[in-house]
Amino acid sequence: MSQTPAAPSSKPFLRALGGEAVWPPPVWLMRQAGRYLPEYRATRADAGGFLDLCYTPDFAVEVTLQPLRRYNFDAAILFSDILVVPHALGQHVAFKQGEGPVLDALKDEADLAKLDTGRVLDHMRPVLETVAGLSKAIPETTALIGFAGAPWTVATYMIEGGGSKDFATTKAWAYGRPDLFARLIDTLVTATGDYLIAQIDAGAEAIxxxxxxxxxxxxxxxxxxxxxxxxxxxxxxxxxxxGVPVIGFPRGAGVLYPTFVRETGVVGVSLDTSVPCDWAVEAVQPLAVTQGNLDPIHLVAGGDAQDAATDHILRTLCGKNPHIFNLGHGIVPQTPPENVARLMERIRNAARPVEA
Ligand SMILES: Cc1c2[nH]c(c1CCC(=O)O)Cc1[nH]c(c(CCC(=O)O)c1C)Cc1[nH]c(c(CCC(=O)O)c1C)Cc1[nH]c(c(C)c1CCC(=O)O)C2
Incomplete structure (x- = not known):
């Protein structure tokens, strides 16, 4: 029996991930829902705590939609956090205003043994409900992205008990007790895989x-x-x-970006700000659909410098090969919303570069 090929998507973001050099390039911004938007700060105040926001579908749907209303991005990303996975595994997680995340740090084998992958999907029910609500609420041409943190990054928060400058405790586990550390990573691979499959089943179109x-x-x-x-x-x-495309974001991978793409088999790869665009055209675009990589601080500084940096990405990474315009890391809270409007106007009105 022959399989009917899927109809080409009307969603530019999914067309790009399918290998088409869409013009103008589809665009969304990492952390596009957040504190730089006054309407986010208002909803967050109504919700109470940050985790209440993540676990209350009506609020989470609302804050996911807020940046779409302003900027008509080509993709919506589920509003949640990478640290809901440790929380779902049974670890204590809190977000303190102005302090970032605080976890009860894993100390030993006994703490590891307490993590329970069996409770993850039940814990995530409200998040999955948010995904289902979003898949009905977003505009027809907007794609819905589900996400999770990668095991390594999530493990650093679980072991350090929060953010860290040097990851010294996590590295000491990884290097000194790789057997034990592998158990944590394996637990996260299982929990994250279960969670992402459930997001897809609830309506996520890319991960x-x-x-x-x-x-x-x-x-x-x-x-x-x-x-x-x-x-x-x-x-x-x-x-x-x-058929559900996966985008990896190995931030800071440098010259290992091509190896990352080849060995993981991801369809898309998000380039951090430090990756030179001309290098990525030669070394990464033959292997995967790229995404990125405007420095988020350009959106703080704005003006001609922001325009020049935007144009550089449009001229190098876009047009000839499939590329999704994005930042090289998350948008920061001090970003003036009008600079995001300026970026969108620049991208959507840009003339397609002439092929050499
Ligand atoms: C490392 C990481 C985290 N969370 C995330 C990462 C990976 C991406 C990256 O590197 O930026 C991912 C994330 N966090 C959040 C989203 C939501 C969706 C979106 O992108 O719009 C996504 C995709 C919401 C959030 N996650 C967080 C906020 C701010 C919370 C608040 O409202 O006070 C938001 C909107 C909190 C958070 N969450 C995390 C930290 C370190 C912090 C505190 C620092 C900060 O406030 O930015 C962990």
Whole structure:
């Protein structure tokens, strides 16, 4: 029996992930829902705590839609956080205003043994309800992105008990007790895979896996703790939910970006701000659909410098090869919303570069 090929999507973001050099390039911004928007701050105040916002579908749907209303982005990203996975596994997680996340740090084997993958999907019910609500609420041409943190980055928060400058405790586990650390990573691969498959079943059309701290590891450990776990999650999605594109974000991977793409099999890869665009055209675009990589601080500074940096990405990464316009990391709270409007206008009105 021959399979009917899927109808080409009317969603520019999904067309780009399918390999089409869409013009103007589809655009969304990492952390597009957040504190730079006054309407986000108002909803967050109504919700109470940050986790209440994540676990109350009406609020979470509302804050996901807020940046779409202003800027008509090509994709919506589920409003949640990467740290709902440790929370779902039974670890204590809190978000303190002005302090960022605080977790009860995992100290030993006994703490590891308490993590329970069996409770993840039940815990995530409200988040999955948000995904289902969003898939009905977003405009027809907007794609819905589900996401999770990568095992390595999530493990750093679980072991350090929050943010960290040098990940010294996590690295000491990874290097000194790789057997124990592998158990944590395996737990996260299972929980994250279950959670992402459930997001797809609730309506997510693409998945992004955030490995914010991938660049902290030397090569051999990058292969073992970044590439291998993300590769296993991506392979599971390919086999259990074929056709749903996965975007990896191995922030700080540098010259290992091509290796990351080849070894994980991701369809898309998000380039951080430090990746030179001309290098990415040669080294990464033949292997995957790229996304990125405007410095989020350009959206703070604004003006001609923002325009010039935007044009550089449009002229190099876009037009010839499929590319999704985005930032190289999340938008920051001090961003003036009018600079995002300026960016959108610049991208949507740009003339397609003439092919050399
Ligand atoms: C490392 C990481 C986290 N969370 C995330 C990452 C990976 C991406 C990256 O590197 O930026 C991912 C994330 N966090 C959030 C989203 C929502 C969707 C979106 O992008 O719009 C996404 C995709 C909401 C959030 N997650 C958080 C906020 C701010 C919370 C508030 O309203 O006070 C938002 C909107 C809190 C958070 N969450 C995290 C930290 C360190 C903090 C505190 C620092 C900060 O406030 O930015 C962990």
């Amino acid at each position: 992004q896996i955030f490995d914010t701290w991938a660049g902290a590891l030397p090569e051999a450990d990058f292969m073992r703790w970044v590439v291998d776990p993300i590769g296993r999650i991506a392979a599971r999605i390919r086999s259990e939910r074929p």
